Amino acid sequence: MANNVDALYIFLLVVSGMMTVAIFTLVLVFAVRYRKRPGQRAEQIDGSHALEITWSLIPFCIFMVFFAWGAIIFFQERKPPQNSAEVYTVAKQWMWKFEHMEGQREINELHVPIGRDVKMIMTSQDVIHSFFVPAFRIKQDVLPGRYTVAWFHATKAGTYHLFCAEYCGTMHSGMVGSVVVMEPKDYEAWMGGGGNQPLAVTGEKLFTELGCVTCHRSDTQGRGPNLVSIFGKPVLLEDGRTVVADENYIRESILQPGAKIVNGFKPIMPTFQGQISDEQLNALVAYVKSLSQAPSGQTGGRKMATATP
Amino acid sequence: MASGERETYLNKEYGIKSWLLTVDHKRIALLYLVSITFFFFIGGFFALLIRLELLTPAGDLVQADTYNKLFTMHGQVMVFFFLIPAVPAVLGNFLIPIMIGAKDLAFPRVNLLSWYLYIIGGALMLYTILNGGVDTGWTFYTPLSTEFLNTHVVTAGLAIFVAGFSSILTGLNFVVTTHRMRAPGMTWSRLPLFVWAHYATSIIQLLGTPVLAITLLLVVCERLFHLGIFNPALGGDPLLFQHLFWFYSHPAVYIMILPGMGIVSEIVCCFSRKRIFGYTAMALALLGIAVVGFLVWAHHMFVAGISLYAAMIFSLLSYFVAVPSAIKVFNWTSTMYKGSITYQTPMLYAFGFIGLFTMGGLTGLFLASLGIDVHVTDTYFVVAHFHYIMVGGMVMAYLGGMHFWWPKISGRMYPEGWGRLAALLVFVGFNLTFFPQFILGYMGMPRRYWDYSHSPEFQILNVLSTAGATVLAVGYVLPMIYFLWSMRYGKPAPDNPWNAAGLEWMVPSPPPTFNFEEQPVVTWEAYNYDEIKEEVPVAQ
Numbered sequence: 001m002a003n004n005v006d007a008l009y010i011f012l013l014v015v016s017g018m019m020t021v022a023i024f025t026l027v028l029v030f031a032v033r034y035r036k037r038p039g040q041r042a043e044q045i046d047g048s049h050a051l052e053i054t055w056s057l058i059p060f061c062i063f064m065v066f067f068a069w070g071a072i073i074f075f076q077e078r079k080p081p082q083n084s085a086e087v088y089t090v091a092k093q094w095m096w097k098f099e100h101m102e103g104q105r106e107i108n109e110l111h112v113p114i115g116r117d118v119k120m121i122m123t124s125q126d127v128i129h130s131f132f133v134p135a136f137r138i139k140q141d142v143l144p145g146r147y148t149v150a151w152f153h154a155t156k157a158g159t160y161h162l163f164c165a166e167y168c169g170t171m172h173s174g175m176v177g178s179v180v181v182m183e184p185k186d187y188e189a190w191m192g193g194g195g196n197q198p199l200a201v202t203g204e205k206l207f208t209e210l211g212c213v214t215c216h217r218s219d220t221q222g223r224g225p226n227l228v229s230i231f232g233k234p235v236l237l238e239d240g241r242t243v244v245a246d247e248n249y250i251r252e253s254i255l256q257p258g259a260k261i262v263n264g265f266k267p268i269m270p271t272f273q274g275q276i277s278d279e280q281l282n283a284l285v286a287y288v289k290s291l292s293q294a295p296s297g298q299t300g301g302r303k304m305a306t307a308t309p
Numbered sequence: 310m311a312s313g314e315r316e317t318y319l320n321k322e323y324g325i326k327s328w329l330l331t332v333d334h335k336r337i338a339l340l341y342l343v344s345i346t347f348f349f350f351i352g353g354f355f356a357l358l359i360r361l362e363l364l365t366p367a368g369d370l371v372q373a374d375t376y377n378k379l380f381t382m383h384g385q386v387m388v389f390f391f392l393i394p395a396v397p398a399v400l401g402n403f404l405i406p407i408m409i410g411a412k413d414l415a416f417p418r419v420n421l422l423s424w425y426l427y428i429i430g431g432a433l434m435l436y437t438i439l440n441g442g443v444d445t446g447w448t449f450y451t452p453l454s455t456e457f458l459n460t461h462v463v464t465a466g467l468a469i470f471v472a473g474f475s476s477i478l479t480g481l482n483f484v485v486t487t488h489r490m491r492a493p494g495m496t497w498s499r500l501p502l503f504v505w506a507h508y509a510t511s512i513i514q515l516l517g518t519p520v521l522a523i524t525l526l527l528v529v530c531e532r533l534f535h536l537g538i539f540n541p542a543l544g545g546d547p548l549l550f551q552h553l554f555w556f557y558s559h560p561a562v563y564i565m566i567l568p569g570m571g572i573v574s575e576i577v578c579c580f581s582r583k584r585i586f587g588y589t590a591m592a593l594a595l596l597g598i599a600v601v602g603f604l605v606w607a608h609h610m611f612v613a614g615i616s617l618y619a620a621m622i623f624s625l626l627s628y629f630v631a632v633p634s635a636i637k638v639f640n641w642t643s644t645m646y647k648g649s650i651t652y653q654t655p656m657l658y659a660f661g662f663i664g665l666f667t668m669g670g671l672t673g674l675f676l677a678s679l680g681i682d683v684h685v686t687d688t689y690f691v692v693a694h695f696h697y698i699m700v701g702g703m704v705m706a707y708l709g710g711m712h713f714w715w716p717k718i719s720g721r722m723y724p725e726g727w728g729r730l731a732a733l734l735v736f737v738g739f740n741l742t743f744f745p746q747f748i749l750g751y752m753g754m755p756r757r758y759w760d761y762s763h764s765p766e767f768q769i770l771n772v773l774s775t776a777g778a779t780v781l782a783v784g785y786v787l788p789m790i791y792f793l794w795s796m797r798y799g800k801p802a803p804d805n806p807w808n809a810a811g812l813e814w815m816v817p818s819p820p821p822t823f824n825f826e827e828q829p830v831v832t833w834e835a836y837n838y839d840e841i842k843e844e845v846p847v848a849q
Contacts (some may be wrong), residue, residue, distance in 0.1 A: 004680065005680050005684055009675070009684075012675050012678065016672075016674060019667075019671060020671060023639075023642060023663070023667050024664060024667075027660065027664070030642065030646055034645060034647055034649065035651070036582075036650060036651045040649060042583050042647060043647040044584050044838065045586060045643075045646070045647065046586075046587075047587035047588065047589070052587050052590045055635065055636065055639045056636055059631070059632060059635045063631055063632070063674065066674055066678045067628050067677070069678070070624065070678030070679040071624060071625075071679050071680075074611075075617065075621075093457070127453040127457050128453065137683065137684040139612045139683050139684065140612050141612050141613045141614050143548070144452065144542065144547070145541025145547075146541070161763070161764060163753065163755045163758075165686075165687040165755045165756075166687060167377075170374050171373060172377070172757060172759075173368070173373070173761065174373075174760065
């Protein structure tokens with residue numbers, strides 16, 4: 001990705017450099033060539049429609065190349081590949097908190113292996129922050145109240161700057177960290193340390209503790225929708241709309257259950273706004289997502305928890 | 310008035326009351342000139358402190374909170390109390406009635422009211438500054454501004470709110486004046502481009518500024534009364550704020566730059582002794598920028614969390630607005646072709662404007678390109694880009710215009726040698742300050758960082774930038790000194806020191822209160838340099 005961005009950047013530099021040189025040269029040449037000389041008067045020229053059209057259309061065509069190339073890169077940047085490793089991120093004044101699917105938690109440091117697509121699922125506890133890793137050429141604002149997503153694919157081991165790029169108060173410039181890119185085997189070793197509980201397992205426990213499981217059963221008898229295999233699928237709502245069940249949809253359904261009622265169900269779910277932390281919310285989202293993974297998936301398809309009386 | 314001396318708008322009456330209660334557009338222009346110069350130097354002082362702090366990677370000169378206040382107030386003062394009023398309220402106010410052959414603006418009292426509103430807004434801003442300041446960033450992003458800061462957000466917001474009405478009233482006055490007050494024969498196609506530029510600007514001021522006013526009021530309401538509008542914890546949407554804010558604040562860039570384009574058109578024609586190349590295209594380009602400029606605001610939000618397709622549409626539209634800007638640069642350049650060019654101070658500023666605006670515009674194309682914007686937005690690349698437009702473009706044009714019309718305004722000539730020296734200092738100082746910031750931005754230095762001790766590799770470029778800022782400061786102080794000096798000691802200016810075309814050069818310098826002794830009738834096209842036999846006199 002960084003290479004694509006740099007290639008476009010160099011292309012832009014060359015093209016706009018040529019335009020700049022052309023204009024500067026013309027201005028300077030005219031300024032010298034047509035400087036005031038005794039006995040010589042300016043020659044009046046009113047303009048030329050042909051020229052106006054030419055120098056509108058040619059730049060316009062060049063601009064369209066800039067646009068299309070930039071849009072293609074952006075499109076890739078905004079579409080995380082399937083099966084990316086996911087890192088749930090909570091930003092707050094003034095630190096970054098990361099939680100891997102395997103359950104490792106980090107603050108201001110993010111360890112990732114070479115050669116894996118990593119998808120950052122991010123939210124903020126307070127104000128707007130922005131996740132910026134200059135070496136990867138990616139940046140994404142992190143907002144309170146919803147998830148935003150960024151992804152990258154590191155190719156070279158090393159430690160890279162992580163900056164908050166959206167002004168967030170007093171210690172904005174202290175909200176920095178690093179992304180540590182490791183060889184896969186070093187990463188495995190790092191991962192292996194400490195018996196962490198995978199995020200989806202944490203979520204599963206919460207799902208039971210909070211009583212979600214009593215309504216969201218894995219059969220058709222529940223008072224709430226069956227959540228198995230819903231992630232990434234379209235959901236038909238009571239008002240006839242269809243939405244895709246992505247991370248933001250699950251998040252919203254937990255915090256504001258009345259916002260989008262699934263067709264055929266009643267708006268009886270209580271809100272969890274203010275009752276669970278962003279980290280717990282992330283675990284629940286991770287759990288619901290895990291219900292949709294094929295059994296051969298990395299974390300293994302999980303069975304939906306059964307109600308324990 | 311001394312006996313035997315000609316009566317002018319300056320010596321008609323004396324005393325503080327004759328200024329504070331004047332309804333003469335020329336006197337009001339001077340009131341504005343004094344006020345915006347005051348705020349320019351306050352904003353400039355903040356900028357110097359910012360540059361000094363960034364000389365070293367560690368945060369050592371000021372505290373983090375102080376630094377945040379400095380860049381916030383630098384932005385707010387410069388944008389709302391200098392750049393936006395600068396050209397329209399000073400040069401536009403002074404020149405538009407004279408250029409179209411009118412005695413005054415359509416609503417002289419409203420014109421005075423708009424200055425008082427500016428002063429009330431300015432007083433609120435000063436109150437904010439003196440009472441500990443505000444640290445929202447000039448952009449007031451929510452929910453930071455509404456929930457998380459303990460500084461004077463409300464007074465700063467109200468200051469800008471009030472000053473906004475000053476801007477709206479000026480715009481209203483210019484629109485009506487341009488429609489209703491033109492002298493016989495002054496058809497739309499004979500208007501100087503300076504007037505066209507202000508007409509386009511006024512439309513933006515009229516349509517855009519109310520949105521800013523509403524937005525700031527909503528911020529104040531959320532902050533004071535916890536109305537949930539922008540804060541998600543109260544059920545609001547922080548992106549709504551950004552949409553509303555940029556709906557004004559992107560067009561506001563054109564409020565700042567279009568009048569500058571008007572000035573440059575006048576100067577280039579005069580010092581090339583040429584009619585403008587492509588008059589119609591130039592006028593249409595001004596209107597085109599004003600209209601399309603309203604449709605590109607979300608290019609400030611590509612990484613803010615807007616949808617993929619919204620981002621693509623706004624990227625595309627941003628390129629549309631670049632076309633008329635390109636047309637303008639090509640036309641200025643072509644105007645010089647086969648001209649008879651001299652290099653007085655105003656022309657040097659015009660050269661500077663064309664060069665710096667070109668670079669500012671082209672780097673804007675980088676930012677409009679989605680793939681690049683993701684990397685460089687909110688870094689020093691953006692800071693450098695908009696300073697190339699707003700300082701390199703707008704302030705260069707403003708200074709060029711001040712030198713060009715200073716003989717008309719004051720009745721005195723400024724010292725040409727000092728003028729050229731200052732123009733050179735501004736150009737060199739500006740580039741030294743801001744060019745390194747493009748590189749810093751691509752290297753990844755985020756804007757609004759007080760401390761970069763984690764990245765010492767940024768230091769060299771920051772040192773260059775600070776060095777440039779000191780040169781730039783000298784370049785800005787010099788004109789203020791010699792303009793003041795010239796008011797007493799400058800050579801008396803002839804009515805038309807540049808042998809320039811345009812009605813403003815046919816009235817005495819300085820003009821009488823009602824501008825024209827008798828109603829002028831216009832029978833010539835704009836920039837009729839073919840009919841003016843004299844060249845620009847050689848400077849001493």
